[in-house]
Amino acid sequence: MEKIRLGRTGLTVSRSGFGAIPIQRISFGAAAHLLRKAFRNGINFFDTARAYTDSEAKIGEALGDVRKEIIIATKTPIGNGELIARNLETSLNLLKTDYIDIYQLHNPPALPDPEGDAYRALLDAKAQGMIRHIGFTNHRLDVALQAAASGLFDTVQFPLNSLSSAADLELIEECRKYDCGLIAMKGLSGGLITQAAATFAFLRQYDNVVPIWGIQHEWELDEFLALEENPPVLDEAMWSVIGRDRAELSGAFCRGCGYCLPCPAGIPIPMAARIAFFLKRSTYQTYLGDDWKAQMLRIEQCQDCGHCRNHCPYELDTPQLLRNQLREYLQFCEDHRTPSAGPA
Numbered sequence: 001m002e003k004i005r006l007g008r009t010g011l012t013v014s015r016s017g018f019g020a021i022p023i024q025r026i027s028f029g030a031a032a033h034l035l036r037k038a039f040r041n042g043i044n045f046f047d048t049a050r051a052y053t054d055s056e057a058k059i060g061e062a063l064g065d066v067r068k069e070i071i072i073a074t075k076t077p078i079g080n081g082e083l084i085a086r087n088l089e090t091s092l093n094l095l096k097t098d099y100i101d102i103y104q105l106h107n108p109p110a111l112p113d114p115e116g117d118a119y120r121a122l123l124d125a126k127a128q129g130m131i132r133h134i135g136f137t138n139h140r141l142d143v144a145l146q147a148a149a150s151g152l153f154d155t156v157q158f159p160l161n162s163l164s165s166a167a168d169l170e171l172i173e174e175c176r177k178y179d180c181g182l183i184a185m186k187g188l189s190g191g192l193i194t195q196a197a198a199t200f201a202f203l204r205q206y207d208n209v210v211p212i213w214g215i216q217h218e219w220e221l222d223e224f225l226a227l228e229e230n231p232p233v234l235d236e237a238m239w240s241v242i243g244r245d246r247a248e249l250s251g252a253f254c255r256g257c258g259y260c261l262p263c264p265a266g267i268p269i270p271m272a273a274r275i276a277f278f279l280k281r282s283t284y285q286t287y288l289g290d291d292w293k294a295q296m297l298r299i300e301q302c303q304d305c306g307h308c309r310n311h312c313p314y315e316l317d318t319p320q321l322l323r324n325q326l327r328e329y330l331q332f333c334e335d336h337r338t339p340s341a342g343p344a
Contacts, residue, residue, distance in 0.1 A: 001042025001228055006071075006210060007181030009133045009154045011101060013071050013210055016224050017045035019185065020055045022216030028054075032062035034221055039066060041225050047157075047183065047212045048095075049075035049106055050087045056094040064096035072097065073155075073183070075106035075137060081121035088125055102155055102181075104135035107259065107313070111136075111146055119152065137185070139257055139313035144171055148180045159186035159257075160209065161193060162202035162242045163249055176208050184211040190256025192249055192274060194281050198241040200227045201234040249277065252316055260308035260318055265301045269308055272296055273321050276328040288333055299326040 002015045018038050023031040035046070035058070046063070048055040056074060063070055072095060076087040092098060103122065105112065112119045125131045135155035136147040144158045148171065158171055161184070175182040184203055193199050196213075203211050215221050232238065254273035263269055271278070275296065279287060286292070299322045308318035 004210060007155060008179040009181050011071050013045035014043045016043060016228050017047055017210055017212035018043050019212035019214040020046060020048040020059060021052055022214045023058050024053045024055050025216055028058055028061060031058040034215060035062035038221055045071045047073045050091055056091055060094050060096035067097050071101045073102035073104060074100055075104040078105050078108040078112060078118050081117035084118055084121040088130060099129055100131045102133045102135045103131040104137050107137050107139060111150055114152055141168055145174055148174045148178055155181035155183055157183040157185055160184035161187045161189050162199040163189050163246060172206050172209060182209050184209050186255060187211040187213055192277050193245060195241050196223055197227060197232045198238050201232040201238050202242060204231055205234055259311045259313060264305060265298055265303055267298045268295050273325055275325050279332050296326055296329050
C-alpha cells in the first residue's frame with residue numbers, strides 16, 4: 001500500500017483511507033472483519049466521528065491492539081470548551097486509546113475564534129498529549145478555504161471527487177500552499193458515482209489528497225484494495241466516464257451529507273432527494289417495492305418547516321427538490337410497473 005505525507009502533520013498515511021461512517025450499519029463482528037482486513041492489507045488511516053453512533057467503539061474493539069500502527073482521525077461538534085473536552089474523553093474511551101492523531105471540528109458554520117474557549121480546549125488537549133493535531137471538516141468551500149489559510153488547523157476535510165467543480169478543486173492548491181493536510185470525503189458522492197475506478201484515478205492525480213472511502217461491504221473493500229494494487233490511469237477512457245457522470249449529475253443535486261436530518265415528517269431525505277439518480281444508475285427494482293414507495297410518499301406530508309433547507313450546506317431548496325424527485329419516482333413506477341410496486 002502506497003503511503004503519503006499528510007501535510008504538515010508529518011503523518012505517513014495510506015493513500016486510501018477507511019471512512020467509517022458506513023460501519024454503523026453492520027454488526028461489531030462484521031465491522032471487525034472489515035477493519036482488520038483493511039489493516040492487514042496496508043490501510044493505516046481510519047476516519048470516524050463522535051456523531052457516528054457506534055463507529056468509534058467498533059474501531060476501538062477491532063484495532064485497539066494495533067493502536068501504535070494506525071492513524072485515527074475523529075471529530076467533535078464545535079460547541080463550547082466543556083462539550084469538546086467531554087466528547088474527547090468519550091472518544092478516547094471508545095477508541096481504546098490515550099491519544100487521537102487528528103481531532104477535527106465537525107462541519108462548523110464558521111471558523112472558531114482562536115481566543116475562544118472551544119479552540120482553547122483543543123490547544124489544551126494537544127498540550128496534554130490527548131490529541132496530536134487539530135483538524136477541520138466542512139461542506140462549505142468558502143469556510144474550508146479559510147480554514148486552510150488560517151494556520152489554526154493542520155488538516156482540512158472536504159468533499160472531493162470526479163464531480164468536483166473547478167472552484168472546489170482550488171482547495172487542493174490552497175492546501176498545498178499552506179502545507180495543510182487535505183482529506184477527501186464523499187469520493188463516490190454518496191453512492192452516485194458508480195464506477196469507483198474513475199474517481200479513484202481522478203483523485204490520484206493529486207499527490208496531496210488522501211481520500212477516505214466509505215466502506216460497509218467486503219466487496220467494496222476488495223475493490224479499493226485492487227485499485228491500490230493496480231492504480232488505474234486517468235486516460236481518455238476514464239475522462240469519458242467522468243464526462244458522462246458530470247453531464248448526468250450536473251446542477252443542483254443532493255450529495256447525501258445528511259445534515260438536513262432529522263426530518264419531522266420522517267422523510268429519508270438523503271436517499272429520497274437523489275432517488276431519480278439511483279433509479280438510472282443502479283438496480284432499480286430495489287426501489288420499486290412497497291417499502292420504498294411508502295417512504296417516498298412521506299414527501300407529501302412535508303411540513304415545510306425549513307429545517308432541511310436551513311441546514312443544507314449546499315443551499316439547496318430541499319422541499320422543492322424532494323417534490324421533484326417524488327414526481328419522477330412515481331412516473332418511473334408507472335412506466336416500470338411490477339407486481340411488487342403496485343399501482344402508482
